[in-house]
Amino acid sequence: MARKIKYTRKDLKGPDEFISTLGRTTLWIQENRVPVLAALTAVILAAGGVFGARAYYRWQEAKANRDLWPQLIQAQEVLRSPEVADEEKLDRLEKFLAAQVSAHPGTEAAVFAQYYLGSIAFRRGNYDRSAEYFRSAIASGKEQGTVMDFLLRQGIAQTFDAKGDAENAQKAYGEAAGFATGEFRTQARMGQARTLATLGRKQEAAEVFRRILSENPDTPLKELIQIQLSRLG
Secondary structure: OOOOOOOOHHHHHHHHHHHHHHHHHHHHHHHOHHHHHHHHHHHHHHHHHHHHHHHHHHHHHHHHHHHHHHHHHHHHHHHHOHHHOOHHHHHHHHHHHHHHHHHOOOOHHHHHHHHHHHHHHHHOOOHHHHHHHHHHHHHHOOOOOOOHHHHHHHHHHHHHHHHOOHHHHHHHHHHHHOOOOHHHHHHHHHHHHHHHHHOOOHHHHHHHHHHHHHHOOOOOOHHHHHHHHHHHO
16 A cells, blocks of 8 residues: 655645746746846956956966077076176167066066166166165066065165165065065075164164074084074174
8 A cells, every 4th residue: 555645735735836926036037138138248248348357367378488588587697697797788688588578567677677677777786776676576476475475575675775674675685584485585694784784773683683593503603603603693
């Protein structure tokens, strides 16, 4: 004998409610099809705009890399080898990098280009212009999470240092140290300690030297740091 299935009023009402709700929704869409279509179109266009923008930015990055990286490698070689860095070569390199930064603003390659433009300006003794390039690259926000976080801030510190502005130099070195690890951090800390000592702030300088030894006890600069600490008393 087949078991009788007992349905409650809620069981029977559920499908009716769904059908009724679906019917009302369909009727509402039919009555408001113009604004509904407009809203759907807007959503589709917005989604297409997001994906399109992403594709465009990827294309821009790829194009900037193709155009800039060969020259960035050359810039690195020129700045590492002062004997081959004649003024004519630096002029050509500077003009090319500046033009490419203008053509590909906001790209990672442009950040690297600005770093080398800042380095060229620093080499020529134009420290204010050098700092402007470094700050502009930082402002783009594209260097986040790379070694450029450190190099650009270290560059700014060195411009202050070269100008004899020890106060701002020690602050900038300290900021650069916060964006580095290992030997890069040691390098920035050494600059900070040295400029603090120049300012006569011996106790603060000694604290920075001790921090270096605490963070990197096997640093090749250990003997030099100990000498500096003995001089600071």
